[in-house]
Amino acid sequence: MSALSVRGLGKRFGETTVLDGVSFSVEPGRVTSVIGPSGSGKSTLLRILTGELDPDAGSFEVDGAPVRNAQRPFAFMPQRDALLPWRRVLDNAALGLEMAGVPRRQARRRASELFDTFGIGGTERLWPRQLSGGMRQRVALLRTVVQERTMLLLDEPFGALDAITREQLQRWLLGIWERHRWSMLLITHDIREAVRLSDEVLVLSAKPARIIGRVRVDRAIPRGDGFVLDPEARRLEHELLKLLARAAPGPGATMMG
Numbered sequence: 001m002s003a004l005s006v007r008g009l010g011k012r013f014g015e016t017t018v019l020d021g022v023s024f025s026v027e028p029g030r031v032t033s034v035i036g037p038s039g040s041g042k043s044t045l046l047r048i049l050t051g052e053l054d055p056d057a058g059s060f061e062v063d064g065a066p067v068r069n070a071q072r073p074f075a076f077m078p079q080r081d082a083l084l085p086w087r088r089v090l091d092n093a094a095l096g097l098e099m100a101g102v103p104r105r106q107a108r109r110r111a112s113e114l115f116d117t118f119g120i121g122g123t124e125r126l127w128p129r130q131l132s133g134g135m136r137q138r139v140a141l142l143r144t145v146v147q148e149r150t151m152l153l154l155d156e157p158f159g160a161l162d163a164i165t166r167e168q169l170q171r172w173l174l175g176i177w178e179r180h181r182w183s184m185l186l187i188t189h190d191i192r193e194a195v196r197l198s199d200e201v202l203v204l205s206a207k208p209a210r211i212i213g214r215v216r217v218d219r220a221i222p223r224g225d226g227f228v229l230d231p232e233a234r235r236l237e238h239e240l241l242k243l244l245a246r247a248a249p250g251p252g253a254t255m256m257g
């Protein structure tokens with residue numbers, strides 16, 4: 001049974017069709033990435049899954065059961081880290097639990113237990129503005145995973161970071177993932193990141209978005225640092241580049257952003 005099974009999702013904004021019959025599944029404990037041209041509808045897809053938007057067509061199931069509006073079994077990390085500047089780091093980390101109805105003290109205790117594992121021990125009493133970009137992302141991810149859902153939806157978690165920090169956080173995420181084995185759906189702009197972190201990469205076309213390619217990465221996760229230089233990884237990146245050129249034909253065909 002799939003952790004997530006999406007069938008024929010369609011979405012229009014006014015006259016514009018953004019998603020057109022998008023179907024895929026994420027297997028339990030697997031990581032699936034979605035890449036595609038800017039504006040193709042990747043965030044819209046996640047916003048439908050989280051219940052922020054209603055689809056115009058199609059449906060999806062989680063663990064084999066249709067999802068009703070009220071119950072969203074995902075933990076979602078949005079594109080921006082969205083830490084609240086007026087809450088200390090620990091209170092930010094506990095926010096997702098609090099919003100899910102967990103009493104504040106209990107939420108803070110559960111969040112605080114993860115700080116060391118996430119490499120941010122000692123920052124609990126700081127304000128978000130006192131953290132680096134990479135640390136902020138760790139807090140945002142902690143806030144997401146502390147909700148203890150089996151499926152994570154991550155919308156470009158490392159998109160705003162410099163290349164070195166991004167690389168560090170990818171390595172770190174793989175290490176954390178190995179312990180928890182969440183099913184993950186990851187939106188990214190970075191082909192190399194998609195190949196390194198995923199079991200399968202889906203390529204969306206430009207608007208209206210359809211899935212125009214699927215690339216499997218048949219190497220066990222976590223993959224070591226050397227994997228990016230592995231000929232197989234380079235071949236898959238090349239294949240994805242070609243698919244992206246088809247996804248957004250014309251000048252800047254491989255540009256995403």
Ligand SMILES: Nc1ncnc2c1ncn2[C@@H]1O[C@H](COP(=O)(O)OP(=O)(O)OP(=O)(O)O)[C@@H](O)[C@H]1O
Nearest residue numbers: 013018036037038039040041042043044045207257
């Ligand atoms: N509420 C809305 N009303 C009208 N149009 C919208 C709305 N939300 C998104 N869109 C449009 O839908 C399209 C897809 O947007 P979306 O943010 O899903 O793309 P994306 O692939 O995530 O883009 P990026 O890679 O730049 O983050 C865009 O053309 C966007 O302008």
